[in-house]
Structure formats: structure tokens, C-alpha cells
Amino acid sequence: MGAIGNLIWFVCGGVFMGLGWWLAGLLALVTIVGIPWAKACFVIGQFAFFPFGKEAVNRKDLYQQDDIGTGSLGLLGNIVWFIFAGIWLAIGHIFSAVACFVTIIGIPFALQHLKLAGIALAPIGMTIVPKEIAAAVRSETAKEELYRQRRR
Template sequence: MRTIGNILWFLFGGVFMGLAWWLAGVLCILTIICIPWAKSCFVIGTFTFFPFGKDAVKRNELTFKDDIGTGALGMIGNVVWFIFAGIWLAIGHLTAAVACFCTIIGIPFGIQHIKLALISLAPIGQTIVKKY
């Protein structure tokens, strides 16, 4: 079922948002200062191409420790990301979610877009894991 969901997702819009993430990554590389965000863009962009069967979680949830997090620099990085790229990617995902919610078949895709919109607001400190 995941494979069918991923194929339908990719064909009916996932490719566009994945490319938007990769475009943000390329722009981050061109500015040189934003190279740390570029890796996140490419990882989340790949996740955006095929999101079913994977999930984004906070890094400290994987280790069950409260002391491992993004820290002050990560929080500052997320604020900078939110201002320059995160809000725009979130708007793209929310627009796609509204379009998906117009059909009954598109509801699972709309839910995935909302999850991706939340990730796009603050990607630092997130990691992608497979669901079992």
C-alpha cells in the first residue's frame, strides 16, 4: 500500500514540492553561508518525493534524552530558516493540502502535506526515519 501511495503522491504533485525543496537547497548552497540548511533541504526534499512509509521525528525522541536537541544555535537557525524559506515552503504545502482535501481520495495526501508544512517551518533538529 505504501508503494502505491508513494507512486500516486509522486505523480500527482509530490514531485513539484520535492523540487521546491531541492531548489531551496540549491539557493542555500549558492549563498555559501546557508550551506548547513542545504543538506536539510535535500534530505527533506527526498522525503517529500516519497513520504509514505517514513516519518520525521525530533532527534531527541530517537535517543530518549532531553539534553540532545538543537540548542540555542539550532533555534536561531530555525528562526532564520523560517523567515527566508520555511514560510514559503509551508505555504506551498498548505496550498497543495487544500487542493488535495477537495477530493475524498486526496485526503491522505493532504494530511501528508500538512505534516510536511510543519516540518518546513523548523527543519533543524528533525530527522527522517522509516516506519515499520
């Protein structure tokens, strides 16, 4: 199902949202100071081309350690990103989701657009992984939280 969903997604408009992410990445790359945002744009742009079977997860949860994008600098980067590009990419995904929701067949595609809209708001500190790995990360994080709650 994932391969068929990705093919239909790509042909029916996913290519445009992926190119939108890559365009934002190129604009960020040109500014030199935007290189961290450019990297995130290219990774998420590839995800926007073929989103079925993949999910975004926090790198801190995946690797169980902080890095420059998951700490306070990542928060600052996400705030700057939100103001200059995130809100606009999110709006594009939301409009695309509404257009997809009009038909019953388009509902899975609308859900993918909403997932991408959420990522568009704060992409720094996130990475894209197969959905099985994302489920394992969520499970491991839940187990750690349960352990912390029980120790209280």
C-alpha cells in the same frame, strides 16, 4: 499501501514539492553560510518525493543527546529559516493540501502535505525515519516523561 501511495504521490505532484525543497537547498548551498539549511532541504526534499511510511522526528529524541541542530544554534537556525524560506514552503504545502482535500481520494495526500508544512516551518534538528522507528521514539520519550512525572 506505502509503495502505491508513494507512486501516486510522486506522479500527482509530489515531484514538484520535492523539487521545491531541493531548489531551496541549492539556493542555501550557494550562499555558503546556508549549508546547514541546504542539508536539511535535501533530506526533507527526498521525504517530500516519497512521504508515505516515513515520519520526521527530533534528532535529540532519536539519539538521546543534543547536537548542534537541536540546541540553541538549531533554534536560531530555525528562526532564520522560517523568515527566509520556511513560511513559503509551508504555504506551498498548505495550498496543495487544500487542493487535495477537495476530493475524498486526495485526503491522505492532503494529510502528507500538512505534515510537510509543519516540517517546513522548523526543519533544523529533525531527521526522517521509517514510521516504526518514529513510533518507538515516541514511546520511549513518553516512558521517560512518565518516569519523570512519577518522581515528582
